Amino acid sequence: MGVVKRISGCVATANAVKLADVDVICSYPIRPYTGIMSELARMVADGELDAEFVYGEGEHAQLSVVYGASASGARTFTGSSGVGVTYAMEVYSPISGERLPVQMAIADRTLDPPGDFGSEHTDALCTRDQGWIQGWASNPQEALDMTLMYYRIGEDPRVLLPQYACQDGYFVSHILGEVEIPDAAQVKEFLPPYKNHHVLDVRTPQIIGAQMEPKMGPGMQYQRYVAMEGSRKVIEEVHDEFGRMFGRKYDPWVEEFMTDDAEVAIFIQGGHAETGKTVVRRLRSLGEKVGLVRLRTFRPFPTEQVRNALSKFKAVGTVDNSVNFGISGAAGVLLTEARTALYGLGDKIPTVGFVAGLGGEMITHDEFYKMFMKLKEVAKAGKADKQSYWLPFEL
Amino acid sequence: MVSSNKLFEEPGLKQITVWARGVYENKEARDVVVALTEAAAKEGKYVQAWENYVDLPDRIYVPVRAYGKISDQPIESKYVYENETPDIVVLTEETLVKGVDILAGIRPGAVLVVNTKRPPEYLFKFLKKGTENLKSIITVDASSLAKSIITLSGAEGATDASGIGKGLGAPLAAAVVKATGIVEFENLLKIVANKQAAKSAYEKAQVAEVKTLVNAG
Numbered sequence: 001m002g003v004v005k006r007i008s009g010c011v012a013t014a015n016a017v018k019l020a021d022v023d024v025i026c027s028y029p030i031r032p033y034t035g036i037m038s039e040l041a042r043m044v045a046d047g048e049l050d051a052e053f054v055y056g057e058g059e060h061a062q063l064s065v066v067y068g069a070s071a072s073g074a075r076t077f078t079g080s081s082g083v084g085v086t087y088a089m090e091v092y093s094p095i096s097g098e099r100l101p102v103q104m105a106i107a108d109r110t111l112d113p114p115g116d117f118g119s120e121h122t123d124a125l126c127t128r129d130q131g132w133i134q135g136w137a138s139n140p141q142e143a144l145d146m147t148l149m150y151y152r153i154g155e156d157p158r159v160l161l162p163q164y165a166c167q168d169g170y171f172v173s174h175i176l177g178e179v180e181i182p183d184a185a186q187v188k189e190f191l192p193p194y195k196n197h198h199v200l201d202v203r204t205p206q207i208i209g210a211q212m213e214p215k216m217g218p219g220m221q222y223q224r225y226v227a228m229e230g231s232r233k234v235i236e237e238v239h240d241e242f243g244r245m246f247g248r249k250y251d252p253w254v255e256e257f258m259t260d261d262a263e264v265a266i267f268i269q270g271g272h273a274e275t276g277k278t279v280v281r282r283l284r285s286l287g288e289k290v291g292l293v294r295l296r297t298f299r300p301f302p303t304e305q306v307r308n309a310l311s312k313f314k315a316v317g318t319v320d321n322s323v324n325f326g327i328s329g330a331a332g333v334l335l336t337e338a339r340t341a342l343y344g345l346g347d348k349i350p351t352v353g354f355v356a357g358l359g360g361e362m363i364t365h366d367e368f369y370k371m372f373m374k375l376k377e378v379a380k381a382g383k384a385d386k387q388s389y390w391l392p393f394e395l
Numbered sequence: 396m397v398s399s400n401k402l403f404e405e406p407g408l409k410q411i412t413v414w415a416r417g418v419y420e421n422k423e424a425r426d427v428v429v430a431l432t433e434a435a436a437k438e439g440k441y442v443q444a445w446e447n448y449v450d451l452p453d454r455i456y457v458p459v460r461a462y463g464k465i466s467d468q469p470i471e472s473k474y475v476y477e478n479e480t481p482d483i484v485v486l487t488e489e490t491l492v493k494g495v496d497i498l499a500g501i502r503p504g505a506v507l508v509v510n511t512k513r514p515p516e517y518l519f520k521f522l523k524k525g526t527e528n529l530k531s532i533i534t535v536d537a538s539s540l541a542k543s544i545i546t547l548s549g550a551e552g553a554t555d556a557s558g559i560g561k562g563l564g565a566p567l568a569a570a571v572v573k574a575t576g577i578v579e580f581e582n583l584l585k586i587v588a589n590k591q592a593a594k595s596a597y598e599k600a601q602v603a604e605v606k607t608l609v610n611a612g
Contacts, residue, residue: 006436009552011554032551035551038551039554168474170476172474174445174448174551175474278472365403369402
């Protein structure tokens with residue numbers, strides 16, 4: 001049995017990293033993820049965690065350090081937020097290309113502009129096609145659990161891919177929530193030490209990240225594709241086992257909330273789903289048939305599961321907390337992914353995009369309420385008058 | 396349809412807002428809300444504690460806020476930036492009565508707790524706005540009962556390794572309990588490090604009814 005504490009998402013993640021008994025951590029400060037690193041630094045200083053704590057000179061260096069450390073057989077951890085995430089952009093693809101299961105926590109922050117401290121998923125979503133497993137936690141407990149499960153998934157010899165464990169900056173990363181910190185011995189059983197089968201070692205020389213020729217490209221890319229697609233099975237197995245061992249059962253792909261007889265539903269990922277759930281509960285108390293579907297894993301995208309979840313409604317509204325200027329559908333990537341998942345069902349399920357919470361602004365109860373009212377209208381008419389609505393300006 | 400404003404009311408929810416001076420008193424402000432919410436959690440209440448994200452970090456001596464929420468129902472307004480309608484307002488130092496709209500949005504029956512040597516009558520003169528909903532002013536000389544702890548430990552959502560309620564947080568939280576009974580004092584004592592300061596503050600805090608202060612002119 002674990003210990004229950006009220007801690008922030010940052011501290012929850014740090015506790016998971018400690019329980020995962022990582023070997024090398026590389027830090028560089030930026031709000032809001034920085035609380036994870038200050039907590040880990042304290043743990044190392046106090047002797048609670050035996051790990052090499054390296055101060056990078058920037059985010060590019062952070063990712064380069066864990067890249068090398070992982071190649072040498074270490075379990076590694078790093079993280080960032082906002083422009084820190086994009087500054088390291090060059091290094092993400094090499095890490096997944098070398099099939100190194102590095103883990104990076106991202107506590108979202110807006111890019112510039114507005115560059116405020118608030119949360120937007122844009123930073124992490126910029127990295128979405130780099131061959132990393134990726135998903136969002138909606139509260140501190142899930143942040144802790146996700147960190148442990150992602151190490152296990154990424155290090156599975158059938159996968160060998162790095163992972164972005166994302167959480168909304170401030171909302172999840174800074175507000176204290178109740179978290180059960182699992183027992184260390186139990187975690188050890190769930191997550192055995194990382195075994196790299198191609199360790200970078202002077203006694204057995206090898207080249208990692210060497211210049212390739214065009215003819216080698218297709219094979220290498222195909223392997224990375226196969227690994228990402230093959231990870232689906234492992235993701236399901238690991239979630240099952242985690243549920244059995246720790247008692248917290250998560251659907252690996254989508255969490256459905258009050259969707260049973262729902263006529264309209266919101267499709268969303270991350271912490272704002274918690275606010276959305278309140279609105280669903282309150283509207284249900286008035287007899288409104290509304291529901292919410294929360295995406296848990298973004299990469300690999302669960303096309304089939306999303307299709308199954310969303311195809312039962314009369315109208316779907318996606319909530320994008322990111323900017324994707326000029327994208328098809330004029331909202332965000334959740335809208336395009338949801339529409340792709342529903343492709344072939346004709347116009348039977350009108351799917352509209354909402355863009356909300358930009359700049360890290362809250363998505364209020366009232367805004368969710370308005371989205372549901374709009375969806376009722378859309379369901380009744382069988383179509384929307386617009387493809388997307390930017391809140392608060394267009395709804 | 397009912398109005399959406401009414402739909403999202405949380406009747407059992409109490410909001411605590413602590414005002415402090417940036418960096419120097421971040422810990423003290425945070426300690427007041429953490430001590431009270433941890434004590435309330437012992438009583439089976441639903442709680443939430445956090446610091447104002449936009450006020451921070453590193454803004455030395457500017458007014459900053461820490462927040463707490465205590466409810467007998469699950470908290471449904473979880474991911475917000477501020478307490479919009481506080482029931483309890485605490486000042487870690489007295490000059491915050493001046494020039495800062497500390498009573499903004501307070502609900503009827505709200506209380507104000509101030510760390511000060513001065514009498515409530517004197518402080519009341521500086522409260523220009525929002526006193527119509529204020530029930531009482533509680534004064535306590537917390538600075539004479541405990542030493543202020545200046546630390547960055549616990550900043551940015553991390554764990555405070557210096558100890559909850561080791562400094563001014565303990566006597567200030569005790570004064571809140573005396574004025575409101577929001578938690579059992581015994582439960583607060585189980586949380587705070589400086590138990591002696593909490594006990595003295597609980598004994599010495601002065602409660603002045605605003606009605607009386609208004610009548611006295």
